[in-house]
Ligand code: ADP
Ligand code: ADP
């Protein structure tokens with residue numbers, strides 16, 4: 478096993494990895510920016526070092542991180558999610574410096590990191606993909622010709638996109654003509670690659686993803702699925718496991734497709750294969766995330782498998798600790814991403830000082846957080862404060878438990894998404910499993926995000942118009 482692990486990340490996921498290392502008796506090194514010096518994860522690591530004064534650059538500085546790892550006598554690096562987690566150059570640089578990257582091989586990351594090449598691969602092996610192109614679009618003419626062929630609405634996507642960014646719905650030809658040049662420029666600016674492509678926009682789908690584990694001995698298993706349909710702006714807010722939609726037959730079929738996807742690129746470590754499922758229960762490969770996912774906790778709760786420990790064991794050359802035949806999905810789990818944001822103001826981030834903090838407890842409750850009373854939430858990062866995960870024997874039990882846990886949760890000083898989640902737990906549509914990816918947008922009134930949601934959009938449009946005007 479490893480002598481010492483450096484965590485090339487921050488926030489709740491850094492603490493999650495520290496916890497796995499502690500159980501494996503591996504000392505840890507945390508890295509932090511000046512803004513993160515007071516983070517809970519920094520206190521919980523065995524050692525911590527400043528990775529750079531600026532808020533972001535340090536976490537992305539491959540050579541500085543590898544240097545620190547060497548100075549500290551580290552032999553493996555866990556990248557968490559975001560930042561360098563899906564960067565094949567980082568994985569390769571670790572390897573070339575004699576450090577183990579706790580994640581998939583660089584080649585597998587390359588093959589899946591790009592949505593277009595991932596779609597090509599899936600087509601080759603016979604996994605159904607969302608209907609659309611398997612090559613980047615060369616020109617607006619091509620885009621229009623192809624969209625006319627598959628029919629509107631279509632979705633324009635950045636091939637290197639992620640985190641819900643770089644996606645544009647085009648309801649007609651005019652939309653497409655308007656969005657296409659902006660999408661290309663934006664893709665280049667945000668993801669470093671101009672490549673965009675087109676997919677059929679699936680009407681009100683469910684987002685269902687499969688957790689897989691693959692080791693260096695060639696074992697690949699899946700740990701069931703998560704339903705991540707509750708999203709705002711294509712970003713997940715609530716995730717549940719198992720899905721209420723799948724039966725055993727569909728679960729087996731999609732699980733096998735996920736395993737085939739992983740095998741096709743020589744994958745090792747933990748990974749997630751995302752699918753959309755339409756109203757006729759047809760499924761389509763969406764993308765593969767080659768990292769630990771934010772919502773891995775719900776899978777852990779229903780399978781009892783510690784995914785981060787498995788990643789570490791696999792990276793150290795050990796086999797997966799359970800065979801497929803021993804994976805059972807027990808009960809139901811729900812995760813709410815407790816964000817510092819204001820759902821009544823278009824989910825605008827609300828950084829600031831947490832003046833009081835008291836987390837829920839009791840049967841079936843799990844908190845993965847990075848906060849405490851007195852902590853100042855920095856404005857530079859995503860707004861995730863903590864993940865609240867509950868587990869219960871039945872779906873109804875899990876919903877009631879989440880309602881109770883949200884009631885107990887006290888976070889003062891900054892606005893959070895807690896009141897918003899309470900409303901969702903009270904909603905009969907959610908309670909009876911009637912939700913898809915359009916849920917939040919179609920329940921704005923019920924969830925009390927209506928008025929400001931639209932006003933905010935209007936304000937943004939006006940601000941954009943003023944900005945565009947002043948540039949001339
Ligand atoms: P998950 O599927 O695990 O929920 P998210 O899409 O919410 O993942 O992303 C997890 C984290 O990674 C977020 O902080 C998100 O901003 C970041 N992220 C994911 N992909 C990218 C990307 N291509 N570029 C920048 N950030 C990304
Ligand atoms: P990201 O890399 O940002 O996670 P994804 O391709 O995984 O992007 O899509 C994120 C979300 O956007 C999906 O969960 C779904 O809600 C929506 N989405 C993506 N593609 C489509 C599509 N073709 N039709 C309908 N919704 C889509």
Ligand code: MG
Pocket residue numbers: 640751764
């Ligand atoms: Mg995705």
